[in-house]
Amino acid sequence: MKLITKIASLSIAAALSASAYAGADVDAGKATLKQNNCLKCHGMEKDKDAPSFKKLSAKWKGKSDASAKLKTHLTTGPKVKLEDGSEEEHKKIKVKDDAELANVIAFILEQ
Numbered sequence: 001m002k003l004i005t006k007i008a009s010l011s012i013a014a015a016l017s018a019s020a021y022a023g024a025d026v027d028a029g030k031a032t033l034k035q036n037n038c039l040k041c042h043g044m045e046k047d048k049d050a051p052s053f054k055k056l057s058a059k060w061k062g063k064s065d066a067s068a069k070l071k072t073h074l075t076t077g078p079k080v081k082l083e084d085g086s087e088e089e090h091k092k093i094k095v096k097d098d099a100e101l102a103n104v105i106a107f108i109l110e111q
Contacts, residue, residue, distance in 0.1 A: 029107025032100060036093050041082075044111065049082045057111035070105045 033039055033053075041050040051059075060066035072078075074093040081087050095101045 024103050024106035024110050026107065029104050032095060032104045047083060050080065053108050053111040057109055060109055066109055067105050070108060071101065
């Protein structure tokens with residue numbers, strides 16, 4: 001059972017990594033961000049309460065673990081520090097499948 005779990009995890013990680021370089025579906029990525037109210041705190045190019053997607057993309061550019069780290073961040077609800085210094089739990093993204101999540105991650109990394 002542990003082997004099956006590990007294989008599944010590696011498969012998902014490979015899919016996320018591959019999709020980040022395959023090019024994101026821009027319209028679908030923006031739609032998912034809007035549906036999840038991500039644009040309430042993040043701007044596309046300008047910071048709001050949280051860093052812009054452009055700034056996040058620059059932060060992760062060229063890092064081999066970027067897709068995996070973003071996946072963890074988007075799916076686990078970690079504590080985040082806002083521009084005003086306050087902290088809150090990051091909202092977990094709601095997606096219908098791993099492909100939609102992979103597209104959002106690719107979209108963020110391509111900004």
